[in-house]
Amino acid sequence: AQSVTQPDIHITVSEGASLELRCNYSYGATPYLFWYVQSPGQGLQLLLKYFSGDTLVQGIKGFEAEFKRSQSSFNLRKPSVHWSDAAEYFCAVGSGNTPLVFGKGTRLSVIA
Amino acid sequence: SQTIHQWPATLVQPVGSPLSLECTVEGTSNPNLYWYRQAAGRGLQLLFYSVGIGQISSEVPQNLSASRPQDRQFILSSKKLLLSDSGFYLCAWSVGTVNQPQHFGDGTRLSIL
Numbered sequence: 002a003q004s005v006t007q008p009d010i011h012i013t014v015s016e017g018a019s020l021e022l023r024c025n026y027s028y029g030a031t032p033y034l035f036w037y038v039q040s041p042g043q044g045l046q047l048l049l050k051y052f053s054g055d056t057l058v059q060g061i062k063g064f065e066a067e068f069k070r071s072q073s074s075f076n077l078r079k080p081s082v083h084w085s086d087a088a089e090y091f092c093a094v095g096s097g098n099t100p101l102v103f104g105k106g107t108r109l110s111v112i113a
Numbered sequence: 114s115q116t117i118h119q120w121p122a123t124l125v126q127p128v129g130s131p132l133s134l135e136c137t138v139e140g141t142s143n144p145n146l147y148w149y150r151q152a153a154g155r156g157l158q159l160l161f162y163s164v165g166i167g168q169i170s171s172e173v174p175q176n177l178s179a180s181r182p183q184d185r186q187f188i189l190s191s192k193k194l195l196l197s198d199s200g201f202y203l204c205a206w207s208v209g210t211v212n213q214p215q216h217f218g219d220g221t222r223l224s225i226l
Contacts, residue, residue: 033212044203044217045157091157095212100147105156 136204
């Protein structure tokens with residue numbers, strides 16, 4: 002069965018600094034990969050997705066993620082973080098005929 | 114465009130009372146529908162999903178149940194709530210196979226007293 006690991010429970014970055022959130026997955030074949038963002042008290046919003054092709058995918062709000070098959074990773078990046086990016090971020094993997102499996106999330110705090 | 118509605122947004126219920134949370138999707142046909150629970154400080158736990166009317170898959174045994182009486186309606190129920198049922202409940206939909214991206218509602222905050 003597939004699994005997703007987000008090693009960082011909580012990350013704090015300064016506004017304007019770059020950001021990288023880590024995601025590792027376990028699955029035998031090439032999975033579908035997703036990043037979601039959740040603001041407090043709200044549902045999850047899809048930031049970006051990877052199905053195939055170019056391993057660097059662009060998403061909304063200035064985010065991008067890179068699929069690295071050799072490392073079984075799909076890390077989320079943003080070159081310059083804004084205070085409004087403070088939220089919970091979830092990585093998810095989809096494969097075969099089973100629903101998405103979500104990581105436990107990384108909480109991002111942004112300081113001035 | 115597609116939209117998803119969940120209600121109520123907030124609910125406070127006593128232990129042992131029944132529960133009914135409703136989720137409806139507009140703008141798409143034959144969606145896959147999902148119920149998740151998110152406990153404080155924890156990730157998403159898939160409770161139920163449905164790929165069609167009357168088809169419910171249960172992921173975690175518990176005192177909750179789900180029903181899909183119409184194509185775009187998904188209901189989460191309980192006959193007797195437990196304290197451990199407190200949490201943030203999210204409904205989501207997708208189309209095609211269940212490994213496709215899901216789109217979430219705004220959630221229901223359920224507090225059990």
